[in-house]
Amino acid sequence: MIEWILLLAGLYLAIGTVFAVAFHAKGIARVDSGAVGAGLFFRLLVTPGIVALWPVLLGKWRRRRSEEDVSGSAETPVSPGGLRSAHRFVVTALALGLPPLVAAGLWLRPAAILSAESGISSVPPLPAELLRLEAPSQEFPVRAVLRGGAGGTRQIELEIDRDLAIPTLALFAAPEDGPGVPPASVFVGSVHGPGILRYDLPKRQRGTLVFYSLAQGRRVASWEYSIAYSTPDEGGS
Amino acid sequence: MSVGYASVQWNPHKKRYDLMLLGVIFAAVGALTAVSLISHPGITAEMLILRATAVSAFLLLHIILAIGPLARLDRRFLPLLYNRRHLGVTMFLLALVHGAFALVQFHALGDRNPLVSALSAYGDDYRLFRDGALNLAHFPFEVFGILALVIFFLMAATSHDFWLRNLGASLWKTLHLMVLVAYGLLVLHVTYGVLQTETSPLYPLFLVIGAAAVLGLHLAAGWKETKRDRRLENMSKEGFEVACRADEVAEGRGKTVRVGGQRLAVFRHEDKLYALSNVCRHQGGPLGEGKIIDGCITCPWHGWQYQPHDGKSPPPFTEVVPTYPLLLDGEDVYVKPQPRELGESSEGIPAPPAAKPVGEEFYVGYLLAPRGIGRFLRRVAVILPLSVAVFVAVVAWAQNRIDSGVYEYGVVNTFEGVLYETPVPMLHMVSSGGASNLLLSGFGKFGPPEVIQGHHGTWVSFDGSLIYRQGLTMIEMNAPESFRAHRAAKPEEARMPLEPVGKVSLTGEIVDTKCFLGVMRPGSGKIHRACAIRCLSGGVPPGLLVRTEGDPAGTVYLLAGSAGKPLEFEVQWAGRSVDVEGELSILGEVPLLEVESLKLSPKG
Numbered sequence: 125m126i127e128w129i130l131l132l133a134g135l136y137l138a139i140g141t142v143f144a145v146a147f148h149a150k151g152i153a154r155v156d157s158g159a160v161g162a163g164l165f166f167r168l169l170v171t172p173g174i175v176a177l178w179p180v181l182l183g184k185w186r187r188r189r190s191e192e193d194v195s196g197s198a199e200t201p202v203s204p205g206g207l208r209s210a211h212r213f214v215v216t217a218l219a220l221g222l223p224p225l226v227a228a229g230l231w232l233r234p235a236a237i238l239s240a241e242s243g244i245s246s247v248p249p250l251p252a253e254l255l256r257l258e259a260p261s262q263e264f265p266v267r268a269v270l271r272g273g274a275g276g277t278r279q280i281e282l283e284i285d286r287d288l289a290i291p292t293l294a295l296f297a298a299p300e301d302g303p304g305v306p307p308a309s310v311f312v313g314s315v316h317g318p319g320i321l322r323y324d325l326p327k328r329q330r331g332t333l334v335f336y337s338l339a340q341g342r343r344v345a346s347w348e349y350s351i352a353y354s355t356p357d358e359g360g361s
Numbered sequence: 362m363s364v365g366y367a368s369v370q371w372n373p374h375k376k377r378y379d380l381m382l383l384g385v386i387f388a389a390v391g392a393l394t395a396v397s398l399i400s401h402p403g404i405t406a407e408m409l410i411l412r413a414t415a416v417s418a419f420l421l422l423h424i425i426l427a428i429g430p431l432a433r434l435d436r437r438f439l440p441l442l443y444n445r446r447h448l449g450v451t452m453f454l455l456a457l458v459h460g461a462f463a464l465v466q467f468h469a470l471g472d473r474n475p476l477v478s479a480l481s482a483y484g485d486d487y488r489l490f491r492d493g494a495l496n497l498a499h500f501p502f503e504v505f506g507i508l509a510l511v512i513f514f515l516m517a518a519t520s521h522d523f524w525l526r527n528l529g530a531s532l533w534k535t536l537h538l539m540v541l542v543a544y545g546l547l548v549l550h551v552t553y554g555v556l557q558t559e560t561s562p563l564y565p566l567f568l569v570i571g572a573a574a575v576l577g578l579h580l581a582a583g584w585k586e587t588k589r590d591r592r593l594e595n596m597s598k599e600g601f602e603v604a605c606r607a608d609e610v611a612e613g614r615g616k617t618v619r620v621g622g623q624r625l626a627v628f629r630h631e632d633k634l635y636a637l638s639n640v641c642r643h644q645g646g647p648l649g650e651g652k653i654i655d656g657c658i659t660c661p662w663h664g665w666q667y668q669p670h671d672g673k674s675p676p677p678f679t680e681v682v683p684t685y686p687l688l689l690d691g692e693d694v695y696v697k698p699q700p701r702e703l704g705e706s707s708e709g710i711p712a713p714p715a716a717k718p719v720g721e722e723f724y725v726g727y728l729l730a731p732r733g734i735g736r737f738l739r740r741v742a743v744i745l746p747l748s749v750a751v752f753v754a755v756v757a758w759a760q761n762r763i764d765s766g767v768y769e770y771g772v773v774n775t776f777e778g779v780l781y782e783t784p785v786p787m788l789h790m791v792s793s794g795g796a797s798n799l800l801l802s803g804f805g806k807f808g809p810p811e812v813i814q815g816h817h818g819t820w821v822s823f824d825g826s827l828i829y830r831q832g833l834t835m836i837e838m839n840a841p842e843s844f845r846a847h848r849a850a851k852p853e854e855a856r857m858p859l860e861p862v863g864k865v866s867l868t869g870e871i872v873d874t875k876c877f878l879g880v881m882r883p884g885s886g887k888i889h890r891a892c893a894i895r896c897l898s899g900g901v902p903p904g905l906l907v908r909t910e911g912d913p914a915g916t917v918y919l920l921a922g923s924a925g926k927p928l929e930f931e932v933q934w935a936g937r938s939v940d941v942e943g944e945l946s947i948l949g950e951v952p953l954l955e956v957e958s959l960k961l962s963p964k965g
Contacts, residue, residue, distance in 0.1 A: 126477050126480045126481045127474075127477055129480075130474075130476055130477060130480070155527060156523060156526060156527055158366050158523070158526065159366055159523060162366040166366050166521075166523075169521055170518075170521055170523050170524070172514070172517075172518040173515075173518035173519045173521075173524055176514070176515060176518055177515075177518075177519070177528075180527075180528065181527070184527065205622075205623070206531070207531070207534050207535065207538065207645065208583075208586065210535060210538055211538060211541075211579075211583070212583055214538060214541045214542060215541060215576060215579045215580060215583065216580075218541060218544070218545045218576055219576045219580060221545070222545055222548055222549075222572060222576075225497075225548075225549060225552070226548060226549075226552050226565075226568065226569065226572070228495075228497055229497065229549070229552035229553050229556060229557070230552070230556065230565050232497065232498040232557070233556065233557055234557065234887075234938065286765070287765030287766070287830065287831060289765065289766075289767045289829070290829075291767075291799075291827045291829035291834040292790075292797040292799065292829070292832075292834045292950070293832075294797065294950075313950075314797075314832045314949075314950035315832070316830075316831035316832035316833075317831070318914070319912075338790060338797035339776075339790070339797065339799060339827055339829070339834050340827075
């Protein structure tokens with residue numbers, strides 16, 4: 125159906141284009157003597173209208189060939205009363221029709237939040253804070269808090285202010301630093317922002333945290349950490 | 362008034378007028394661009410163009426529609442009416458760029474002709490009445506914009522005086538009256554489009570204030586005209602009707618009177634009175650509000666001229682307005698409502714001298730502007746662009762937060778790993794650092810190309826570009842000819858890292874993952890709905906965008922069929938809220954929802 129409508133519209137405009145060529149060649153001078161000798165830019169300006177309204181001009185051209193009256197505005201003045209009535213009707217219709225339609229549109233606006241909760245359960249209460257790590261660079265605005273719990277468990281909490289815009293960024297925990305992802309590294313989890321992310325870490329007193337983009341195959345940042353004391357849960361030092 | 366046509370009849374005032382117009386457009390586009398780039402740095406160039414042209418065109422339309430009634434209410438605004446045609450054509454060109462860009466952005470490079478898509482993408486939602494009710498909530502807002510653009514095209518294409526003459530003034534004016542219909546359509550386009558996505562209360566407030574101002578001005582001007590007609594009602598005498606008092610018509614000036622139910626103009630020229638039609642042959646301007654310049658009655662709108670004694674334009678021009686017999690009885694001027702033969706000459710009725718006109722300056726576009734009017738116009742030329750810049754800056758600042766995400770357009774890398782065709786097309790990349798799972802799509806609004814079919818569990822390589830947002834990454838396979846299937850993956854390579862979480866029920870919006878991850882910003886909501894429909898129809902993996910109080914930016918869950926069955930849903934549900942039940946798993950770092958039930962939500 126839509127294809128047919130567009131095809132007919134295309135056909136109409138194609139006929140209009142052919143007509144415009146013929147009209148510029150012969151018809152325009154017959155229909156309107158004012159166009160005789162007019163410049164190329166004038167002809168370009170009126171061409172879209174000729175293509176769109178070619179039946180009107182074709183009618184005028186044919187009547188001119190048969191010497192009928194084809195007068196334009198010089199003999200057919202504006203009817204101010206009729207126009208004023210039409211204007212009053214349109215403005216009144218808009219003044220009455222638009223407010224309820226706009227009000228309905230505002231009332232129909234969808235809620236931004238549709239779910240009370242996401243499908244993934246929240247993280248349990250946090251163990252004690254052990255160490256704060258500041259952002260390694262302005263390009264990587266990630267802060268971290270290392271936390272320790274009973275039995276030497278370790279957690280890391282990442283605070284990320286904005287979308288890092290780094291594809292498949294992963295966090296690894298390595299016993300010692302080295303190029304790329306060092307040997308014996310443990311995959312901690314994928315990293316993205318903004319927000320607060322929490323992960324379990326291996327039970328180590330020191331090590332290196334490496335942020336590595338798996339899609340780009342490059343190290344983005346790293347932190348070396350050392351926790352020289354243990355938490356009260358671990359008996360103190 | 363013309364003998365032969367020129368493309369544009371330039372004069373100094375028109376040039377200054379167009380400079381002011383340029384100033385307004387630069388102010389609007391510049392303010393929107395600058396403020397958006399500062400306050401919403403994630404915005405894409407395409408979205409900036411779409412928004413800048415939309416805001417500029419809509420604002421210009423308000424100015425255009427306000428000028429007419431303002432000039433009726435306060436004559437100082439008459440000079441702004443003089444070149445309103447250029448305002449209209451410029452507004453149409455801005456709207457055309459907006460429409461063309463929207464067509465390319467949201468409908469091109471898909472599985473359907475963009476024009477066909479623009480008129481059919483939403484399926485049954487094109488029916489304004491569905492199931493016995495008004496389907497406004499999901500009716501495609503683009504339709505309102507397309508209809509308005511067609512009207513603007515017809516108006517812009519016929520804006521030259523050639524059309525005024527060849528269509529006839531009445532038909533031409535009626536056609537151009539359609540601008541009010543187009544305005545109504547645009548109000549609906551905005552209400553059911555951008556206002557369904559943008560959350561700032563300023564947007565509806567601005568829309569309501571703008572519409573109230575435009576319609577209020579038109580109603581006020583109409584009320585003033587009606588009141589004036591009532592005041593001009595008169596008495597009759599032997600076929601003549603009393604029109605006014607002779608001393609009400611100042612030397613060189615006219616007065617609008619109402620005789621026989623029509624408005625006529627009575628002029629005094631060299632202490633003789635003349636009665637003519639009040640309607641200028643050009644665009645129906647009110648001749649009675651004009652002035653005699655060089656012995657000719659001069660229309661206040663565009664300066665067309667007529668001789669008082671016969672109504673003819675001075676040679677070589679050929680326009681004529683009707684003249685009417687009149688007589689003087691004491692101080693009362695009587696006019697016969699029946700005109701003389703067109704072009705018939707008359708002497709005019711001698712009248713006692715009248716006072717010189719005081720105060721009011723008269724503006725003619727092609728002459729030097731009087732001092733007071735010039736000062737007023739200079740103020741407008743400064744205040745208008747500045748006001749527009751401040752207003753548009755507020756509009757830009759109030760935009761919703763722009764979605765994050767990166768589309769590495771033009772950056773092509775080679776990727777290799779294990780191909781998964783199910784549950785959703787992915788590349789399982791294994792490197793020295795570990796494994797990751799990257800979604801796959803094709804070029805434009807298409808899913809992965811056919812070359813991947815039959816290679817599930819195969820070690821493959823191909824070229825592509827990355828698209829990523831938060832923890833999700835996609836490869837756009839924009840060079841299918843680079844695809845190579847190397848070998849069957851080893852069992853340890855092919856192991857799918859799927860960790861079940863459990864059964865969940867979620868409410869969210871269906872999005873196409875390619876746009877949402879970074880190709881479009883925003884890649885969700887009603888204004889992106891047509892594009893999402895095209896992408897999903899082309900095979901881009903669908904996702905469910907779930908926003909919660911704690912996660913207002915939202916998380917995307919990949920959607921797949923349950924137990925190996927294909928996912929069943931209507932692509933027209935894109936951009937709408939759905940209720941989904943299914944088994945949630947984490948595939949590597951990607952949340953995957955195997956759907957058991959998916960239906961439109963009553964919330965949306």
